[in-house]
Amino acid sequence: MPAILIYHAHADALDLLPIEAASLDEATLKTEHGVYTVMRIYPGRRVLRIDHHLARMRRSAALLDSPYPLTDEWLRGMMRRAVTDAESQGVAESRVRLTVPFTDPDSALILVEPFQPPPASTYERGVEVGLVDDRRDAPKAKNTRFIERRQQIVAAQTHTFYEILLCAPDGTILEGASSNFYAVLDRDLHTAEEGVLHGIARGMVLEVAEGLIPVNRTPVHPDEIAHLSEAMLSSASRGVIPIVKIGDTVINGGEVGPIARALRARYDGLVEAELEDL
Numbered sequence: 001m002p003a004i005l006i007y008h009a010h011a012d013a014l015d016l017l018p019i020e021a022a023s024l025d026e027a028t029l030k031t032e033h034g035v036y037t038v039m040r041i042y043p044g045r046r047v048l049r050i051d052h053h054l055a056r057m058r059r060s061a062a063l064l065d066s067p068y069p070l071t072d073e074w075l076r077g078m079m080r081r082a083v084t085d086a087e088s089q090g091v092a093e094s095r096v097r098l099t100v101p102f103t104d105p106d107s108a109l110i111l112v113e114p115f116q117p118p119p120a121s122t123y124e125r126g127v128e129v130g131l132v133d134d135r136r137d138a139p140k141a142k143n144t145r146f147i148e149r150r151q152q153i154v155a156a157q158t159h160t161f162y163e164i165l166l167c168a169p170d171g172t173i174l175e176g177a178s179s180n181f182y183a184v185l186d187r188d189l190h191t192a193e194e195g196v197l198h199g200i201a202r203g204m205v206l207e208v209a210e211g212l213i214p215v216n217r218t219p220v221h222p223d224e225i226a227h228l229s230e231a232m233l234s235s236a237s238r239g240v241i242p243i244v245k246i247g248d249t250v251i252n253g254g255e256v257g258p259i260a261r262a263l264r265a266r267y268d269g270l271v272e273a274e275l276e277d278l
Contacts, residue, residue, distance in 0.1 A: 003113070005086050006031065009078035010107035016085070024097050025147050027111050032101035033144045035060040035068070039200075040115060040237045041083055041094045046275040048236070050076065052200050057100060060141040067105040075100075075108060080278050082110040095237055099144060118238055123264060126244030126256045127162035129233070131222060135166045135174055139195050150177045163233055165246070168195055172219035176233050179241075180205070183220045184213070184230040184259050193217035201234040201267070208266035213259055225249045230257035239271070240264040 004027040006017045021027035024038070037053040054072045061068035079098060086094055097111040132153055136146055153164055154177070163176040174192045175181050180202040182191045189209055191202070209215050220228065231243035231251050242260035244251050 005082070005089065005091070005112040007078075007082040007085070007110040007112070008107060009075075009082070009110055010104075014078060014081050014085070014110075024095065024111055024113050025151060027113075028097060028099070028144050028147050029151075031099070031109050031111075032103055034099045034101040034103075034105075034109070035064065035066060036097055036099040036142055036144050037200075038095060038097045038236060041096055041278065042275055043093055045080070045083055045087070045278045047278045048271055048275055049200050049204075050276070050278070052203070053098075053236075056142060056198075056200070057098070060143065061100065061105075063138060063141040064102075064143060066100075066102050068100060069106055070100060070108065076278070078108060079110055082112055083278060086112040115237070118241065122162075122238075122241055124256065126242035126251075126254075126260075127233075128245040129163045129165050129176070129243055129247075130157055130159065130161040131165050131167060131173070131247050132156075133167050133169075133171075135168060135195060136197065139174075139197055142197060153177055162241075167222070168192075168219070170221075171223075172221050174219060176235075179233040179235040179238075182232050182234070183224075183228050184257070185216075185220055185224055185228055187214070187229075188216040189213045189259070190216045190218060190220050192219035199234065200236045201239065204267055204270055205234050205240060205263060208263060208270055212262055212266070222247075225251075228252075230259050232260045232263065234267075240267050 004021045006019045008015045035057050091114050093115045095113045095115040099109040166174045175196040180199045225246050234240050242256040244254045
């Protein structure tokens with residue numbers, strides 16, 4: 001079985017394409033560009049906030065002036081068929097990248113990858129991230145063309161980081177190349193509101209932060225990194241991951257802080273409460 005299963009959904013047909021790829025990004029670059037989303041398929045063929053994912057795809061298409069004639073019901077049904085077929089080939093838990101191509105918006109590409117959650121040490125010890133002066137061209141639209149740019153950003157690094165943070169022209173930290181970014185400064189949880197992709201996980205993090213820590217929807221500047229008490233990132237596949245080092249600066253003595261732990265616990269609880277059948 002190939003590492004990634006690539007399905008082409010059109011009309012009532014679902015075809016498995018003879019394209020080999022070792023990762024979702026590689027598979028995406030071997031297929032048509034379009035608006036997309038990535039979601040985790042939990043055991044029991046359950047999903048999280050799929051309606052949010054599909055609504056964001058529709059908004060992305062509108063922002064990019066791309067046709068989007070497909071219904072959510074059709075996309076969801078085709079995803080269900082693809083995941084069921086992947087299960088029959090031994091993929092018990094997966095990550096799915098759903099794309100509506102710019103050149104063929106009456107169809108969809110469904111990429112299914114066996115999912116392995118990050119090791120426990122990622123959450124317990126935190127991760128190191130880098131900084132670059134770069135950003136998305138249309139940050140609120142999820143466009144597969146950015147994946148090429150993201151690969152270039154990662155390839156240009158001389159150090160292996162877990163994630164790369166993107167900075168605005170004024171230097172403020174916007175988001176991760178594949179995640180949203182948060183920083184605890186002066187007892188507030190800071191995260192950029194403008195110039196970033198509003199991730200599905202980001203919305204959940206901001207929900208569970210209520211009553212725990214005030215949210216300040218403004219970004220922090222690299223000059224403030226030394227004053228951060230905590231930092232973290234989030235994505236739909238990984239949840240909340242603590243950051244213990246940004247560039248050369250260690251955060252909180254290199255230890256995972258209480259806010260990151262509390263947000264992760266609350267986030268995981270919300271996931272369990274909201275999982276639904278695909």
